[in-house]
Amino acid sequence: MCFTGIVTDLGTVRSLRQGAVTRLEIVTTYDTADIALGASVACNGCCLSVVEKGPDWLAFEAAQETLNVTTLKDWQVGHRINLERPTKVGDELGGHIVAGHVDGIGTVVVAAEDRGSLRLTIEAPENLAKYIASKGSVTIDGVSLTVNEVAGRRFGVCLIPITREATNLGKAMVGQRVNLEIDLIARYVARLLGQDGN
Numbered sequence: 001m002c003f004t005g006i007v008t009d010l011g012t013v014r015s016l017r018q019g020a021v022t023r024l025e026i027v028t029t030y031d032t033a034d035i036a037l038g039a040s041v042a043c044n045g046c047c048l049s050v051v052e053k054g055p056d057w058l059a060f061e062a063a064q065e066t067l068n069v070t071t072l073k074d075w076q077v078g079h080r081i082n083l084e085r086p087t088k089v090g091d092e093l094g095g096h097i098v099a100g101h102v103d104g105i106g107t108v109v110v111a112a113e114d115r116g117s118l119r120l121t122i123e124a125p126e127n128l129a130k131y132i133a134s135k136g137s138v139t140i141d142g143v144s145l146t147v148n149e150v151a152g153r154r155f156g157v158c159l160i161p162i163t164r165e166a167t168n169l170g171k172a173m174v175g176q177r178v179n180l181e182i183d184l185i186a187r188y189v190a191r192l193l194g195q196d197g198n
Contacts, residue, residue: 001086003042003098005137005144007167009083011043013075014057021061022072023051026081028058035085040100042084044168045142045179046070047100070102071141071177080168082142096137096144102179104128106140108172109154118159119148120172124180129153131182131190139181143167 011026026043032053035041039050041058046066052059067073075081106128110121122140124132132138132155136147145157164170172178 001040003047003084003100003142004087004091005045005084005096005098005139005142007082007084007143010166010168011058011081011083013077013079013081016075016077021063022067023059023061024072024075025052025057025059026083027056028083029056030058030083030085032056032058040086042082042086042098042100042142044071044075044082045098045100045139045181046072046102069104070179071105074177080171082167082169084142096139097184098139098142098144098181099184101181103182104180105177106180108174108176108178110156111172111174114158116161118164118170118172119156120159120169121154121156122178122180123154126153128180128182129155131186133186136186137183139179141167141169141178143169 009029011028014027015025017023037050040047048060050058051061062072104125106122106124108120109123112119134147134150138147148156148158159169
């Protein structure tokens, strides 16, 4: 199972309850009759399993480990969430191969308008920065984007108008935390070269 980083719905958090696990319900335009319990959905890039559903909503549960490595603990009722269902065999690979396993949290340090597009500069954790290369791919809150430039731990991406409209990154602000997933190929190459620290 994999995703492509092409958001297919903008959901809205309608309830969020914390406990031994965090339970959240997200309103969606998906045909929920076509989504089985236990099915996976990428929510801001984090692969979560459907535990309950209604005519226009899906419920998920997240354990503490997920809260530790994602921005899910920042979510509140009313927040817009990028949603993507898994790719099926034969589907077009519109973005790049995305696992739905968030590697860490980045921070928006620059958000600048550019003739209808939005240029973002993200600061990545030090342990992830080495995997991010100019003209390579990175997933930000579940959105597959091309890296425009890299400077140390910071990298830049550009959201064209259609991406701004179709995802929640169109309203990204300085200081906002975002989920990051590095390119799987970069991860495996680093592993083969013994540069992943393991």
